[in-house]
Amino acid sequence: MTPDDRRQGLARWAEAQLGAAGLELAPASNDASFRRYWRLWHGERSLIAMDAPPEKEDSARFVRIAEMLRAIGLDVPEILAADLEQGFLLISDLGRASYLDVLDEASVGRLYGEALDALVVLQARAPRTGLPPYDEALLRRELGIFTEWLLDGLLGRSAAEIEGGPLAAVWDHLVANALEQPRVCVHRDFHSRNLMASAPGPGILDFQDAVIGPVTYDLVSLLRDCYIAWPPERVEEWARGYLDRAQQAGILRPGDEDRFTRWMDLMGIQRHLKAAGIFARLKLRDARPGYLGDIPRTLGYVMTVAPAYPELAPLVDLVGEQVLPACNGLIARQKTD
Template structure:
């Protein structure tokens, strides 16, 4: 793929990050009740957003997490609201101990060092995924309308258009013909109709291996939930089982999906009554998500200068192609992808 990104002033970004880190340290110093060792402040993790996470030791021998969430781009109010909602459901989430919404700073409890993505292997995966499925069902079973933003048609379509704008136009450097646009829009219509016909529940929106923490008790810990919405029941399950960062054999994914479906029925959730219909909903929802992800990964590179997600594009494209191949309504997407690859510039590949 063309590898030219929009120029990013890395020095300016680094300086801004350091300024915010100093401001976070200053704010933490105003919280003596938490007995923080300010000199221990260190990077804990960063993600695809503009948030930064810092681990800081406390005098009692434990550690807490300082969150830098710039208010111009991050919604800390939504994080606090969702943290309280999930805690009330008895799910394991960071507890918000202090916050300054004007500056975009939070102090939260530390769920540990290990995400699912860091420890998953063939020996522990079954147990870890069943724990994640049980937590997901617990979340969905408490769903109520009018609590979270709706994952409605305009919202879902905006996400699909990220694929058009950033993956096709910017990353591939291809301008779609009228016929190609019509083909893609028809596929989008199929996916949107499927998503909107599904029962609606609480949706984390990024329920996957990098946002689930391995816990001795109350596994999994759940993070990065500030973008939660009220939407299609299969969305979080497909985020979990068709993860952009961790890929499993289709037979294993099918087994876990069936186990979810059986557990969900027993919990009284309104999943499709037969497994074939449910799995079709699951696959089509996954296709919507994966098209969006291709666009986001391209945008992270071309707009934000973050290239570490480019290596995950082949996994996401494999999901897309396998799903499109299985359904006659989606075969036109497969043909379009072939056309786009033939027409993309053949120099400057990033992978």
């Protein structure tokens, strides 16, 4: 079935659910997955129709986690109707403005404060049963996205050769750091494009891949965002604010602050390597070249943080001397094509 066929089928299904005719669906977001979102109007109310091809996406998981998060008081879409066999959902609309759309010096303090409050609720109150573990196998698969799609696919380097050299020890350090942290519910994409500036805020999207894993993963996703960067001193201030909240909520214990910075720094490096690999995959596999421009910012965090850790020196050398220059060259050529 073509995308247009699915759009027409989704429209007919939504009309049947709402008892309406002639609904018009307008694109509502540019998602990096196989899901597509459409905005429609029913009377005075805007709703979102979601198309998640069942062979590509698990809508049952989306519904289950949405209901779980709403039950603990987080602002996620309400499931109004669902046809899991077709992969069609009708959900409430959290608005048009993401954090990325509205973040500036005037708004960032309030918005990040609200996001950190929501993160603590997620970590302190979300059930820890029924979600898969963010275990060693998953961590290593994610690091493999960097080597397979960015090093090998985008830059033509042999992933097997690189992973078998000094980088293998770096991977071991990153995985061990993630596994030693306290375990909480992890959203896995808690950043400015998935947080909506809605009331009560923030509206939270793209939660269907939630797992039980490292306490600093979502924090570093927010504060060292792949799509927007803030001065290191601001990031440190927000991180301290989170640490206070987490200790008061019992998520972290007294004494964890001694390891907290390392936990966050190395967790961020693992995430940013994965994200850079995903951006390369979006360009190569999905013909979405715009994501190439997000790679330098994402790997820039690696170059800012990793030099403080001598055990990560092979990664610093690889990214700084080879990967970033090559990616910047590809971006420059893409702009002239």
